[in-house]
Each structure stands twice: as C-alpha cells, then as structure tokens.
Amino acid sequence: MAKQRTAVLGVGQTKYQSTRGDVSMAGLVREAALRALVDAGLEWSDVDAVVIGKAPDFFEGVMMPELYLADALGCVGKPILRVHTAGSVGGSTALVAASLVQGGVHRRVLTIGFEKQSESNATWALSLPQPFSVSINAGAGGYFSPIIRRYMARSGAPDLIGCMVAFKDRQHALRNPYAHLHQHDLTFDQVVEAPMLWDPIRYSETCPSSDGACAMVLGDEAAGDAAAGPVAWVHGAAMRSEANNFPGRDEVNPQASRDCAADVFRQAGISDPRSEIDVVEMYVPFSWYEPMWLESIGFAERDAGWRMVEEGATHLDGGDLPVNCSGGVLSSNPIGASGMIRFAEAALQVRGMAGDHQVEGARRAFGHAYGGGAQYFAMWVVGADRP
Amino acid sequence: MSEAAEGGVRLPESLRGVEPVQSVRTPIRLEYDYRPSASAESYLRAYGEKRIIGHRSPVDGAVFIPPRGVDPRHGVAISEEVDLPDTGHVGNFCVTHLPIPGRKGLEVPYVSAWIHLDGAAVGFLGLVSGCPSDEVRIGMRVRAVWKPDDELGTTAENIRHWEPTGEPDVPLERAGNQSFHAGRGDEAGA
Amino acid sequence: MKPVREVAVVSTAVHQVPALTGTTEVQLMVPLLNAARDAVGLTQADIGFTCSGSSDFLAGQAFSFVQTLDAVGAFPPISESHVEMDGAFALYEAWVKLQAGEVDTALVFSYGKSSPGSLRDVLALQLDPYFLAPLWPPADAVAAIQARLLLEAGKVSGEELAEIAVRSQRNAVGNPNAVRSSPDVAVEDVMAEVPIADPLRPSDLAVESDGGCAIVLAAGDRARQLCGRPAWIRGIDHRIDAHGLGTRDLSRAPSAELAASVAAATADLAIGSLDIAELHSPTTSQEAILIRGLGLGASTEVNPSGGALAANTLMAAGLVRIAEAARRIIDDGADRALAHATSGPCLQQNLVCLMTGV
Known part of the structure; x- marks a missing residue:
C-alpha cells in the first residue's frame, strides 16, 4: 500500500509584524491563502480541503476560530480540519494536510497556520490563574532556560554561542522581506550586551511576538506534474510526541526529537544528513536551540553542535549547512504559523524561490518544528527531485 | 485577487468620508469553578501539616510529584501515596529578571528551580533563596523553608522557598531527571 | 474517493456523567484508554498512530491537551496529533493516516469537562468575533432562532419535536452513559415544560455532561485478527x-x-x-x-x-x-x-x- 507522492505547489506568506491592524483575522488568513494559490497558479475552486492550525484559542479569544474563518478560506461546502499541537502546530498542520494527499483522499489541499497575537494578550493567555498550583515561571523562557543551562554545562559550549546564533538569524532576516525584525544597525556587541531575561537567555536571544499567516497548497503527483513552476516534493514526514516530565527524560535531547528525525531521514533515504541536506529551517525560539537541535536531529555529534555555530557552518554566507536563512523564529514569530513558515521556507529553497536568502543550488531541505516542553515534534524533508 | 492580496480595502460609496473603525474592544470574562481532584486534595491537605506527598508507580516504584494519579510513561493509574522528605537537590534552575504577571512580593531577579526531593523520581518547581543567585548550581543540596505554623494553609505556598544545606553537590550527570534508576531505592545521591 | 484500505472500529470505551468532580481529564482518560486497548489486547507500543480532540476553552487553560498526553503513556515516544475539534474529527485524521498505509492501528480519543465553566457562555465565543460574539448570545438562544424558523416554516411541529425528546429519554434508559433518561415520559409532559429559550423547552436541549471516549481503529486483516466482528x-x-x-x-x-x-x-x-x-x-x-x-x-x-x-x-x-x-x-x-x-x-x-x- 504505497503512499501517494505529494508536492508543495505554492507558498504564501504575509508580512510578519507586531500588529496587523489593517486586517481582521479573516483578512490575514485570506491574504496568505491567496498568495499561495497565486503561487500555485490555482483558483479557490481547485482546492479540495483546508487544514488550518494555530496555537491556543486564548491567544485571540475566539473558540475554534476556523468555524468563523471557513468563509474567508473559501471552504463552504468543503472539509476543514483544525490542528493544535502546541508550538509545533504549524509543522503538524502541514503534515496533516500532506497525509490527506498521501492517503489518496484529496488531490489538492490548502493548509494554513496563523496567529494574530495583537488581538488579545498572549501573556494573559499563558498566565491564566491555575488553581492548586504555584505560579513560578514567567513565560516560556523560564521553562526553557534551565534546559539550555544544562546543555551549556554538559557540552562545555562557550557562553556566547547563543549570541552568535541570534546575530546570524537577524542578519539573515535582512534578506527576507517578510521577516518581522529588520535590525539593520544591530551589532554583535549589542546582542551580547542586551539584558538577561531568563539567565542564561538574553532579551536579544528571544523571539518576537508577531501577527502573521503562512499558507501552502499541497498536491498529488499529477498536480505536481501539472504545475507551471517548480514544486517541492515531500521526501519524508513524521510527528512524534513524548510525555512532559518523567524519570530519565533527556530534556536537552528528547528521544521524541531523535526518533522523529530518524524516521524522516529513513523515509527520505538519507544516511548522512550533514552532507545530504542543503539547507535547514528549524524552530529556534531561543538562540541556544540551534546547536541543541543540530545535535538532536543528527547534523552534529552530541555536544558538538555549538562548534558548527562557532565555525559559521550554519551561516548563509559560506556555511555548508545554512540554518534559518529566512531569519527563523528569532526574527518572526506568529506562533501558530511559525512551524509552517519553517516547512514553507524549506519548500521555497528547493524550488529556488527564496529570493535574497536563497541557498545556491539547494536540492534537499529540512523543515522542523517543536512545541510543548520540547515534547511535540514535526519534521519534513522536501526535495527538488521527485522521490 | 490582487486587491486583497495587497491588503487594500475598497469602501462602498455610502461610506466615503466616514471615519473608519480601526478596532473594536470586546472584553471577555469567563468564570471557572474548579474542584481539586482527590489526589490534588490529599497533596494540598498534606501541605497544611508540613508534609509533602508523592505518588508511587506500581510499575517500578518511581515516585511522582506533584501526585497526578498517573505514571506518564505507561499511562497507568497511580493511587499509592508516599511521604517525601523536605530535602533534595536542584536539578536545574532559571534566574529570572522579569516579574510574574499578577504575582506580588517577588523581588527580581529570582531563582526558580526544579527541586528533586530525595526519593522522588522527577522534579517539581520551587523558588531558591538564601544565597546569591549566582551561587545556585545544578546539583546543589537544598531543604524547604516553611512558613510559620500560624500562616500555614492547604497550599504548596506553605514552602516559602528552598535554601542550600551546605552538603556536597550531586554530580551533574546524576542531577535532575537522570537521578532515578528503578529498584535502587533512595535515588538522589543524598 | 474510494478508500484505498479497509479500516474498522475494533473497540470502544465511553464514560459520561453529569459532572466530574474529584477527577481530572487525565484521570478520566487513563481507564478509558486502557479499556479500549485491553479489549483488543494491544498496548500503546502496538498503536501506530494516536490522535485526540479537546478544547482549551473548556479547560480554561492554554495547551490543556499537553497534560492529557500523560494518560496515553507516551514513552517511548509516539506518533501523535491533536485537533481542537470533536474527537470524531480526530478519528477522521486517524482514518486518513491509516489510508496512507504506513500504520495498521490507531488510537483515537477525546474528552470534555465543561462543568467548571458555563458552556452556554463559552460557546458564544465560537461566533464571529467582530460582529456576533460581542453580543454574547447564549448557545440555546442561537439554537432557538433556528428552531423558530423551522416551526414557522411548517417543516416540523412542536409535537414532533416533543416526540424526539421523548424517544431520546426512553432510549436512554439502560444506557449507563446517558445522564437524562425516563421510561415513561410522554409528549404532553414535554409540551407542558416552560421554554428555556422559546420555543425550545428543557427537553428540547441536550443535557450537558462531562466525559470521554476512546476508540481503536485497525486496517484490513489486522482488524479481523483483533475483533470478531469489526465495524x-x-x-x-x-x-x-x-x-x-x-x-x-x-x-x-x-x-x-x-x-x-x-x-x-x-x-x-x-x-x-x-x-x-x-x-x-x-x-x-x-x-x-x-x-x-x-x-x-x-x-x-x-x-x-x-x-x-x-x-x-x-x-x-x-x-x-x-x-x-x-x-x-x-x-x-x-x-x-x-x-x-x-x-x-x-x-x-x-x-x-x-x-x-x-
């Protein structure tokens, strides 16, 4: 029972910024969806189904907003699914859409992730008073900082590796017109001198809070062949989840992450990821997660991911494995879309359509998202060649 | 298509010259009336007696805290309560320079830590105080500092914070979630 | 389209009560998930794909489903997804996954514990956030508008609606997961009720409950192995x-x-x-x-x-x-x-x- 081949036919993104006050939620998702359809050379009527994802409903204060968004997404009379897998949701949403094509259920599926954080108050949404427990952590940084601290302790990484990642991603963002942060005058010293928020995480090493949407049109083999422009073929796709807190859990390098990467590379027939992957878009909401995920995914040996950062291996200019050429989550973070942006940017790279942040000759790209307490993982490998 | 794609809005003739609505504010208020689960109730009542209780897994004896009625590795129900000491080690920690929304009386920076009680298989969150924040270490031994008896309630906040005991540290490779090994009894290197 | 693979429901577990007190969503789901797996002799390690459905607005907490993962037994890690939808749509996602042919079994579950909040208010937040939700129309009032249209158009009579209510309450007798049942309620009893949201009477409105459901799906011969008569x-x-x-x-x-x-x-x-x-x-x-x-x-x-x-x-x-x-x-x-x-x-x-x- 073979899976159906699946291709990314089109990608659409909005400009990411702190407030998109000029559009409603419906306007925001429609903007990205339309751009994806235009890129794919398709019309609304060509879409068989829609798969939409976003982070917690409390972020906009609308319960199951896909019900209200059905009209704007041209979905009336069609199937729509709404995915929510914490921070990995943008990636998971793309994978659910892909499974509709892989399973032979639909020929062309529109998938979209969005967040309009300006319409509510994310800090409120994340700190709703919970009974019977003591509130001790301020924000996601408070959760991830200890994990980063442990990585630093066990790998012996120099203190400024995180700053190097942050500076690199902000430089990359200058080459992506959709990126939220365009810090033209930023210097490395400014990154280093930024205030500590959650020691060892500096303000400069955290992601912004953005409004935005990202959409893709996925199609089956016939749709891929019929496309006028280049498409990105799905070579491997997987999700993994693990519990949050249990004895023996390696929170720095979770087994769910390792298993997910191994599954994706197995499907793609990749045995040496570092040499066989040309470009990576990974979910790095705090700078230190770049070296941590490089190791976990298998691009570097354990405790050696930071050396790739130090050597500039992940830089768009001169690196052999450029990471987050779009500027990454550190430069744009509409949470529910952030994972899908990684998947979509990977597709743009192998289609040769990444503009000023294109990696020359990219043939195979890796898209990655994670969420929860580093518990939920979604990954894919896309390629210029039919698998 | 291009019109919407560029984010433009074309108003009908009748709305020409009318001041546009830029945003609407619609406050939302929802009330939830929570009851503690039986396991949460035992846990909170024990705090009122300056006791800390966990749940022992029937699978391999791993003790979970707070007690949530399940071993998350196996999806197995747990009901066996065990008393835990109020000493342990810092499995990991964060020095936070931001206030917590809605939480008063907490000076920044403060140290939040995963506290691994002696005999517990996982950590739970607590504040560390009693030493400068830059002296807190992974593996540092700590004990609970309780509120005075006349201020005790049925709440985890009965423990004001955790302070260093001065004992030798638990080595990095055995600190935190790595400290449990099935069947070894007292795990935390105490 | 014609499904590529035959897929069947091979086991089910349901628990519904008027209000869950003293039990968390995790504690609700542990026995249900185990019952559904045990009925066909599977452990979580035998499950190819897991998919669930729930709502943060019911729990009153963002990322509420993350805690419920503890009920599954998600270690070693599992291939898993979650929809912010009724579990029936989670089942659809699992069915799609089985169509792709890489896995032969799936665990589907969903749960809702609405009793801590006010469901009729919570549901108002499903409506258009700019034009409708700010009016906070209660869910039963919205449904009453629909019912009135139906009655006024002569598409159904009040007696017919009462007959539906009576059938439900009578059929529910003996169903341990029903929270409203009556062996002898009659149409006149229902017609005599004071409407809550006119024209809808209490018996016209579903009874809110807390609970959960777990289902195991299997494909082809695997389903035949696991169950004498798969659905x-x-x-x-x-x-x-x-x-x-x-x-x-x-x-x-x-x-x-x-x-x-x-x-x-x-x-x-x-x-x-x-x-x-x-x-x-x-x-x-x-x-x-x-x-x-x-x-x-x-x-x-x-x-x-x-x-x-x-x-x-x-x-x-x-x-x-x-x-x-x-x-x-x-x-x-x-x-x-x-x-x-x-x-x-x-x-x-x-x-x-x-x-x-x-």
Missing part, C-alpha cells in the same frame, strides 16, 4: 457551511446532506436502508433537520443510545456517536449504521461515518 468504516466525510447565521438557510444543514451523500456514494450504501443512526444533535430541532436532511428511512432506529440529547459532552459527543454505532455492530449484530458529529453554531460543520458489519 467497517465504508464511507466517512465531513463538510462545513458558512459561518454567518444570516447567510445560510438555517432550516437545513447542507454540509450534513453533502457529507452524507459523499459517504453513501463511497460506501455504496443507501442511507434509507440503515439499521441505526446515532446523531449528534444538540437540540430536538437540529435532530429533525438531520433526520430529514440525511435522508434516514422509516425503518432506521434513531439514537438507540438516547443520542447527544441524553448526554452532550462537548468535544466528545460526536466520537461517542461513532462509538455507540460501532458497538451495536461489534456486540449487537447490527449490519449497517450511521454516526454523525457536528460542530459550531446551528449545525455549521458536520461529519458522517457509515459503518457495516460485513
């Missing part, structure tokens, strides 16, 4: 209508009609010839719309469990309908069954699942 999913489809209540004909549910016709064509089954139908109708008026719109025949027994009117666990009620219909095939020898799930105001989104015993 084969012959057709499954879901559709959505426009959201704006003023933009559609509320006396119909076109998306339910379309989903049913697509599922029936796929299954090569006549909807009029089914043995039973489990409908997720939050009001008697919506049940009347569905019975007509889906094209159920006179010989089809509707809601033998009492249906969602007898216990409406938000986020699980649709999956419970699939479980109830499947159980009648697996255990009771029914041959052809329909299960329906809905979401959104006034039957906006609908899923239809057709199952057979052979």
